[in-house]
Amino acid sequence: DAGITQSPRHKVTETGTPVTLRCHQTENHRYMYWYRQDPGHGLRLIHYSYGVKDTDKGEVSDGYSVSRSKTEDFLLTLESATSSQTSVYFCAIRGGTDYEQYFGPGTRLTVT
Amino acid sequence: QQQVKQSPQSLIVQKGGISIINCAYENTAFDYFPWYQQFPGKGPALLIAIRPDVSEKKEGRFTISFNKSAKQFSLHIMDSQPGDSATYFCAASRYSGGYQKVTFGTGTKLQVIP
Numbered sequence: 001d002a003g004i005t006q007s008p009r010h011k012v013t014e015t016g017t018p019v020t021l022r023c024h025q026t027e028n029h030r031y032m033y034w035y036r037q038d039p040g041h042g043l044r045l046i047h048y049s050y051g052v053k054d055t056d057k058g059e060v061s062d063g064y065s066v067s068r069s070k071t072e073d074f075l076l077t078l079e080s081a082t083s084s085q086t087s088v089y090f091c092a093i094r095g096g097t098d099y100e101q102y103f104g105p106g107t108r109l110t111v112t
Numbered sequence: 113q114q115q116v117k118q119s120p121q122s123l124i125v126q127k128g129g130i131s132i133i134n135c136a137y138e139n140t141a142f143d144y145f146p147w148y149q150q151f152p153g154k155g156p157a158l159l160i161a162i163r164p165d166v167s168e169k170k171e172g173r174f175t176i177s178f179n180k181s182a183k184q185f186s187l188h189i190m191d192s193q194p195g196d197s198a199t200y201f202c203a204a205s206r207y208s209g210g211y212q213k214v215t216f217g218t219g220t221k222l223q224v225i226p
Contacts, residue, residue: 043201050211099143099146099214105154
């Protein structure tokens, strides 16, 4: 998984609680991404980062925020989790070419 | 709006057969077309990619065919093996808003039966 770890790998939480997912990379990549994967939707970009403290929104950013205080860590926060945010979340880094992305192992989040 | 349409949603192929997955796109600004392979419990991994100025690219048993005028591209898996059973995502990439944006298809779950 190209030196990418995600934590936790599984989480069950209740509606209305805050949740933070962590992505950690060991290869000093500048670009990092958060996607969610849902049946029938493929992978959809939530937020991305192009450097420390430099982040921007993707196509499904409502209800999510991110932070990147160090090159190696990219955090995704659900301020108040809802059932519609039940999904598998993947972190990715940009690879050697523009179109190539390396994905982490994913975090399965269930909001009850 | 789904910018990359992928079909079929699922596919069952016998061992040794040819698996074919099709994708269509609308935005002519896309400049790379990668395919990703995902095994259960894992993240997607880049399989093969093609630029729009090339009509075909082959890597081992995997071939991308690209039809720029029709805005369609497809993945062919020759001599399909049970180990190829996975979900395959086509994608299209373009530079937009300061970053390389990758738009994924909805995925095809391939099962290769012995």
